[in-house]
Amino acid sequence: MKIAIMGLGYVGITAAACLASQGHEVIGIDPNETKVNAILDGRSPITEPGIEELISRARKNNSITASTALVEKVAESDLVIVCVGTPSAVDGSHNMTHIAEVSRQLAELVKAHPTNKITVAYRSTIRPGTIEELIQPIFEGILREDAKRVDLVYNPEFLRESSAVNDFFAPPKIVIGTRTGEPSRVLDELHEGIDAPVFYVKYRESELTKFVDNTFHAVKTVFANEIGRLCVKLGISASEIHRIFISDTKLNVSPYYLRPGGAFGGSCLPKDVRALQHVSRSTGGYTHMIDSLIASNEAHKAFLFDHVTRGLEHGARVLMLGIAFKDNSDDLRESPNIDMARMLITAGYRLSIFDPNVEPQNLMGQNLGVLSNSPFVRDLLVDRSITESTVWDLVIDARGTASTYRLNAKTVIDINRLA
Template identity: 55%
Template sequence: MKVVILGLGYVGSTAACCIASEGHQVIGVDVSAKKVDAINSGVMPILENGLDEMLSQALAVGLLSARTEIGDALQGADLAMVCVGTPSTPDGSHNMSFIADVSRQIAQVVKRDSLPRFTVAYRSTIRPGTTEELIAPIFRSILDAPAEDHVDIVYNPEFLREGSAIHDYFHPPKIVIGTVDGKPNAAMSMLNANIDASVFLTRYKEAEITKFVDNSWHAVKIAFANEVGRTCLNAGISAKKVHEIFVSDTKLNISPYYLRPGGAFGGSCLPKDVRALQYIGADTGSNLHLIDSLLRSNEAHKHMIFEHATRDVSAGAKLLLVGLAFKAGTDDLRESPNVDLARKILHAGYALDVFDPAVKADMLIGANLGYAFSQLPTLERLLVSNEHAQSTTYDRIIVANATSEQLELTGDTPLVDIGALQ
């Protein structure tokens, strides 16, 4: 393939050398003459282990060159890869001016030279909606036609780490390809043919938000580890040993569990232990701002779930809540978010039935009994049988957990599954 890379910073320079090493013809474009001259003379403008050698090899066989203007570089190109910067603005948003400028330049060349259809892949970090709301309209305005009539626009986020960029290029944690219809793109398939990684084909917005989700999660992990670390330090506990124990658990701690968007957390352990860690942090002067925010975030999520479950349903409507306990198949109502949801529904003026065959109002004891009736004094009246639920007409059915597997949901009653936000 012939690949044109626009923007020769960290991402662009790495991509240029790696792509050329696979035998593709690469032309790099950057406004910095100093950067372009350095690359053409065999000197990488960035310090990254192994790139100088790859650059020298690519130059020696004539597979890589650089220039300051697009010119005729796009003639015969199969793929243009946009790697320009998107720096932060004072309000925290990304500066899209470089993205807009390079998109405009590509579109102008396509129109000027009547270029045949090719792929334009964006690797720069951009906010969700940028492709559809900024990039595609720029092409449309210049070409007087929808962008897809002339180019295939792709969003393809990168997952490079400084110091291991070459390895990360050829061994990424995943490959994400965002297209207008979520279908494969031939040029991207060819580009990634020799890379062994899971490939996710999706639409633009899901691909665009990927880096924000990943990097924010990485920040959460670092902040969490550091809050635990300073608590251990202040309490005279070995943070190293605690870390060793924590990461050894790959079934729950380091795994996909608890990471699917859905219901709020609750039950007899998580809220109680978070509050206890808050107390330990305060008692030792550790200032656990992330931990302190967990319960507030969870309460906010509970309210969002209520609004989501009752959206467009008028007060007085008849609702069925399927699953009251914290976990299906148990009768543990202690701090169950589903109990909170039932309470909010009743307070908002809805008529409510609850189906959860594992919960027997007359069998609850101890703290479970106390919590249930303090939150839902009319619990015994709310609980209904399978037969009652099947024979009653509801305006909406709200599925809170896997208890739904014990109820045959039939008919066309609107259903909201709060256990899996889609």
């Protein structure tokens, strides 16, 4: 393929060098003369293992060139990959100046060269909505009807500096955002031979992916360091704790507890998080992230209440399917479902609760205590026959088992799986 790369920073240079090594005909564009000259001399403008060799080889066999100006060759490309910088603005947002400018330049170029269809894939990290609200309007404003000749795609980059070449050829995944979520032939061709799971989604989902990944990496680092600090303060071996923690690939380093849905609750998580906060306070650990967990969980309970009751009329008949903190358990301690039930009745909904594992007469110990603190639960419990013979305005499925009952419901919402 003929490929133009806009922006020869870490991402652009790596793409240019690796794509040229795969036999593509590559041109790199960057206003920075030093970077362009380095490539033309067969050198790498960045320090990155493997890049210099790839560029030097690509220059010798003429598969790479570079320019400071948007030359005609770019308009003749099958694919343009945009890798310009999106640095932090003063308010913390991404500064979109380069994205807007490069989009304007490309639109003007396409206008001046009425060629065939061209695919423009953005690889810079951009906030959700950027393609639809900033980039597309720029192309449409300049090209009018002809904007249809430009196929806009978002294809986030997952490489890490210092292992960029390896990551380019073996990425953890390939995410491709298109207007409808349908595949793009050009992007499929681009990724031919690369063995990684491919996700075709709409623009906004693809734009958010990279933020989510980077933020999660930050969360992991901060969590590891907060635990490490606590260990040091307590005279406990941080490396031993780390070794034991990561050995658990069932619950710790795994997809478990990562699905967006229900708040955490039950007899252990809230209690032990609070107690670790106490340990941290008493040892001067300053564990800001751990300290924010309970507050964030409470905010999530409020969010879920708003989420399920949006548009629901006052006095509507609501069934909660599940009141214990998890399925196949009668444990009511710190169940987020009790908080949901409390919010529903406070807001004036006609609530009933069905949980096949909760029989008030069978409860004992702390569960009885929970019932005396939240006596409304006992009054609202109904049996399966009422559950199946009543018409519900809303069923809040806290178990993911709604489909196993013969429910007559206008709306069913699974609160453990945000759509």
